[in-house]
Amino acid sequence: MKTVKVTIQVNNEENVLQVKPYETLLETLRERLALTGAKESCGMGACGACTVLVNGIPLRSCLVLTAEVDGADITTIEGLMKDGKLHPLQEAFMEKGAVQCGFCTSGMIMTAKALLDRNKRPTKKEIVRTISSNICRCTGYKKIIEAVEEAGKK
Numbered sequence: 486m487k488t489v490k491v492t493i494q495v496n497n498e499e500n501v502l503q504v505k506p507y508e509t510l511l512e513t514l515r516e517r518l519a520l521t522g523a524k525e526s527c528g529m530g531a532c533g534a535c536t537v538l539v540n541g542i543p544l545r546s547c548l549v550l551t552a553e554v555d556g557a558d559i560t561t562i563e564g565l566m567k568d569g570k571l572h573p574l575q576e577a578f579m580e581k582g583a584v585q586c587g588f589c590t591s592g593m594i595m596t597a598k599a600l601l602d603r604n605k606r607p608t609k610k611e612i613v614r615t616i617s618s619n620i621c622r623c624t625g626y627k628k629i630i631e632a633v634e635e636a637g638k639k
């Protein structure tokens with residue numbers, strides 16, 4: 486089968502890969518690069534569990550073809566820890582009890598990271614609007630919103 490050569494930076498590491506033309510970024514991350522933090526839930530762009538940053542923009546990796554993001558800079562939840570220290574969002578999610586089953590968590594955090602990267606002190610309304618397309622079946626969202634607010638103060 487015909488494959489396509491792509492070069493992607495993932496968490497600051499260059500990866501040169503031969504991928505199938507229809508291979509999703511989520512498949513590439515999880516199955517080729519063993520980065521399983523991005524979760525596959527709906528597989529059709531509805532839940533946000535697979536969200537990663539592509540050139541700083543939060544995208545649903547189940548809807549992105551790897552061949553389309555040749556040359557892109559991709560950040561996954563595995564790339565947030567720096568010098569052995571959790572990212573403030575990761576700390577705040579734990580402190581506030583914003584994680585239950587954890588299936589939505591990496592997508593929530595990556596979506597929230599993109600928000601905090603452009604606005605360190607978002608209003609509650611902005612946080613709600615930003616995470617509203619990420620589905621969480623466990624927490625009721627309140628603690629997630631508090632965690633994002635808290636992370637902005639760190």
Ligand code: FES
Nearest residue numbers: 526528530533547
């Ligand atoms: S798994 Fe990608 S949006 Fe649900």
Ligand code: FES
Nearest residue numbers: 585586621622623
């Ligand atoms: S913590 Fe279970 S779906 Fe959000």
